[in-house]
Amino acid sequence: MNKDIQTYNDSQSIEDKEICNVLAEEISRGLPEAENKIWHAHPVWFLEGNPITGYSKLKDGIRLMFWSGVTFEEELLIPGKSGKFKDASITYTSAEQINTKDLKRWLKKSRDIQWDYKNIVKRKGVLERLK
Numbered sequence: 001m002n003k004d005i006q007t008y009n010d011s012q013s014i015e016d017k018e019i020c021n022v023l024a025e026e027i028s029r030g031l032p033e034a035e036n037k038i039w040h041a042h043p044v045w046f047l048e049g050n051p052i053t054g055y056s057k058l059k060d061g062i063r064l065m066f067w068s069g070v071t072f073e074e075e076l077l078i079p080g081k082s083g084k085f086k087d088a089s090i091t092y093t094s095a096e097q098i099n100t101k102d103l104k105r106w107l108k109k110s111r112d113i114q115w116d117y118k119n120i121v122k123r124k125g126v127l128e129r130l131k
Contacts, residue, residue, distance in 0.1 A: 001024055001025070001028065002036050002037060002038075002043075004037060004038045005024055005036060005037070005038065005043040006024075008020070008038060008042070008043055009021050009024060009043075012057060012062075015093070015094060015095075016057060016061075016062055018094075018095040019055075019061075019062040019092050019093075019094065019095045019098065020043070020055060020062060021095075022095045022098050023055050023062070023064055023092075023098065023103075024036075024043060026098070026100055026103050026104070026107070027045055027053055027103075027107065028045075030103070030104055030107030030108070031045055031047070031052065031053070031107055031110070031111065033047065034046055034047050034052060035047075035049075039051065039054070041056075042054050042055065042056040043055055043056075047111065047114070048118075049118045050067075050114055050116060050117055050118040050130065051067045051117050051118075052066070052067060052068075052110045052111070052114070053065065053066050053067070053106075053107070053110055058091060060091060060093065061091040061092050061093040062091065062092050062093075063089045063090070063091045063092075064089060064090050064091075064092065064103075065080075065087055065088070065089040066087065066088055066089065066106060066109075066110050067085075067086065067087050067110075067114075067115065067117050068086045068087075068110065068113050068114050068115045069086065069087055069088025069089065069106070069110075070086045070087065070088045071086055071113045071115070071129075072088065072106060072109045072110075072113060074088070074102075074105075074106060074109075076090055076102060077089060077090055077106070078090065085115075085117075086115045114129070114130040115128070115129055115130065116128045116129070116130050
């Protein structure tokens with residue numbers, strides 16, 4: 001695991017650290033080719049420079065987000081509030097809530113279904129589908 005991501009995980013409460021460690025391990029296993037680093041203060045995985053998935057600490061738990069998640073058409077992934085982007089997420093309050101079968105499916109979809117966030121600034125906020 002990336003040293004900075006491990007440091008992020010270690011800085012969480014015991015319950016949240018367990019969630020973060022499970023997510024980091026499963027994401028790294030499901031997207032072995034992805035670059036991962038701390039980006040905007042949170043662990044994020046990238047494919048060819050495009051953000052794919054990541055997680056962050058919220059008041060009510062750890063939120064796992066997929067940048068193109070709305071397009072996955074998965075009932076458990078909640079669309080982002082702005083409606084402007086294609087992100088969707090799920091929030092966990094315990095590691096036991098993580099269904100690895102669902103997570104593996106979402107990770108596969110995250111590789112197969114991508115919107116171009118890497119060039120969103122260049123395109124003045126317009127998202128284009130990559131895959």
